[in-house]
Amino acid sequence: MKVAVGGPLKVAFRPWVEGLENVPAEGAAILASNHLSFSDSFFLPAVLDRKVTFIAKAEYFTTPGVKGRLTAAFFKGVGQLPVDRSGARGAGEAAIRSGIEVLERGELFGIYPEGTRSPDGRLYRGKPGGLARVALATGAPVIPVAMIDTEKIQPPGKVMPKLMRPGIRIGKPLDFSRYQGMEHDRFVLRAVTDEVMYEIMKLSGQEYVDMYATAMKRQLAEAAKAEKEADKAARAALARAEKEQAEKEKAEKEKAEKDQQTGESRTEP
Numbered sequence: 001m002k003v004a005v006g007g008p009l010k011v012a013f014r015p016w017v018e019g020l021e022n023v024p025a026e027g028a029a030i031l032a033s034n035h036l037s038f039s040d041s042f043f044l045p046a047v048l049d050r051k052v053t054f055i056a057k058a059e060y061f062t063t064p065g066v067k068g069r070l071t072a073a074f075f076k077g078v079g080q081l082p083v084d085r086s087g088a089r090g091a092g093e094a095a096i097r098s099g100i101e102v103l104e105r106g107e108l109f110g111i112y113p114e115g116t117r118s119p120d121g122r123l124y125r126g127k128p129g130g131l132a133r134v135a136l137a138t139g140a141p142v143i144p145v146a147m148i149d150t151e152k153i154q155p156p157g158k159v160m161p162k163l164m165r166p167g168i169r170i171g172k173p174l175d176f177s178r179y180q181g182m183e184h185d186r187f188v189l190r191a192v193t194d195e196v197m198y199e200i201m202k203l204s205g206q207e208y209v210d211m212y213a214t215a216m217k218r219q220l221a222e223a224a225k226a227e228k229e230a231d232k233a234a235r236a237a238l239a240r241a242e243k244e245q246a247e248k249e250k251a252e253k254e255k256a257e258k259d260q261q262t263g264e265s266r267t268e269p
Contacts, residue, residue, distance in 0.1 A: 002045070002046070002143070002159075003078075005042060005046065005077075006042075006045065006046035006047075006207050007046075007048045009042060009043060009243040010046055010047070012163060013043070013153070013163065013164070013165060013166060014165050015043055015046070015047055015159075015165060015166045015167065015168060016167045016168070017047045017167070017168045017169075017170070018167075018168070018170065019169055019170030019171060019172075020047070020048075020170060022143055022170045022171060022172050022173060023048060023050070023108070023143060023170060024141075024173075025049075025050075026050075026106065026136060026241075027106055028102075028103040028104070028105075028106050028108075028109075028140040028144075029103075029108055029109075029140055029141050029143055030059040030099070030103070030108075030109050030110075030111060030131070030134060030140050030142045030143065031044065031108055031109070031110045031111070031137055031143050031145050031170075032111055032112075032113055032131055032142050032143065032144055032145065032196050032200065033110065033112055033145035033146070033147055033200070034112070034114065034118070034145070034146055034147055034200050034204050034206065035112035035114050035116065035117045035118060035125055035143075035147070036117060036118055036121065036147050036149075036150045037117065037147070037150035037151045037153060037154045038117070039150055039153060039154045039156060039161065039166075040108035040112075040147045040150050040221060041054050041056075041080070041110070041154060043147065043150060043166055043168065043228045044110065044147070044168060045110075046059070046266040047168055048108075050108050051107060051108065051112045052108045052109075053080075053081055053098075053102045053107060053108065053109055053110065054080050054081070054095075054109075054110040054111070055080065055081050055082075055083045055095050055098050055099070055111070056075055056080040056081065056082060056083065057148065058082040058083055060072065060075050060080070060082065061075060061076070061082040062082075068236055070129050072240055078098045081098045081102070083095055088210060093114035095111070095130045095134075096129070096130055096133050096134055096137075099111065099130065099138075100134055100137055101139055103134065103138040103140045104138065108198075108227075109140070111130060111131050111177040112124060113126030113127060113130070113131045113193060113196060113200075114127070114212075114213045115127045115130075115212065115213065116212060116213050116214055116217065117151075117213070118144065118151070118206075118213055119213060119217050119220055120216075121206070122152050122206055122207045122208070122209050123197065123200065123201050123204060123206035123207065124209050124211060124212060124213035124216065125197070125209070125211055125212050125213075126194070126196060126197040127193070127212065128186065128189035128190045128192070129189065129230060131192070131196060132176075132183070132188070132189040132190075132192040132193050133183045133189065135176050136179055136180060136181070136182060136183035136188070136189075136192065137183050138178060139180060140178065141173035141174060141175055142173065142174045142192075142196055143170060143171065143173050143174070144170075144174065144196055144199035144203060145168065145169070145171070145200070146167075146168070146169040146170075146171075146200055146203035146204035146205075146206075147166065147167075147168060147204070148165045148166060148167030148168065148169065148204065149164065149165070149167060150166045152164060153166055158241075161198070163253060169204070170203075171199050171200075171202075171203050174195065174196060174199065175253065176192050179191075179192060186240070194208060199215055211246060
């Protein structure tokens with residue numbers, strides 16, 4: 001897949017990279033990146049010599065039919081691991097287990113602390129569960145990564161990408177060994193996550209928003225729904241007003257015609 005996918009990506013988009021020397025040639029490490037576009041999971045592995053394993057929803061691997069099998073083969077080929085999002089804690093626990101397994105094999109594990117793509121290009125608060133717990137459980141260094149301009153290449157909902165140069169900045173590894181064995185302390189998890197997000201912010205230059213991206217997406221969806229309902233109500237009110245006006249004009253016209261007919265009958269000899 002590095003040849004079939006990574007090669008053409010590098011030729012077509014010519015991504016620029018800073019800080020490649022910060023990725024170890026061997027051994028376990030966590031690549032913690034901001035998340036701007038679906039294509040982030042392809043551009044980052046394309047510029048590295050080592051395999052990077054990300055997680056993906058299990059539906060990508062279980063869809064029936066020819067298209068489903070091709071999709072599953074593609075995601076397996078680019079190093080994606082299926083995560084079953086069912087159950088009480090769903091994707092969170094599954095992601096943690098998957099990450100630990102990858103790191104115990106001495107490989108690179110890629111994760112997006114924001115938990116979902118940014119809805120507007122800004123950097124959102126990192127979720128403390130997955131990243132911090134995996135880092136503290138394994139002792140693997142966390143390498144902050146900033147994807148630059150990938151949201152302009154393939155915005156959410158767009159299938160065909162725009163040819164332009166994205167950027168990737170890779171920061172120095174962060175060591176959290178001082179918190180070893182404290183992966184169940186929520187204050188420690190928050191501190192680890194915030195430190196990583198701060199480094200990502202410095203690398204990316206993004207505006208930081210102290211709320212979860214999922215919460216912002218809900219707000220945007222609710223606002224869009226409210227706007228749609230308001231627009232629908234306004235259209236309905238306009239239609240009623242136009243109907244009432246038409247009925248009024250019709251009544252006035254009929255009255256005028258009737259009055260005219262009455263006046264003519266009175267003037268007849």
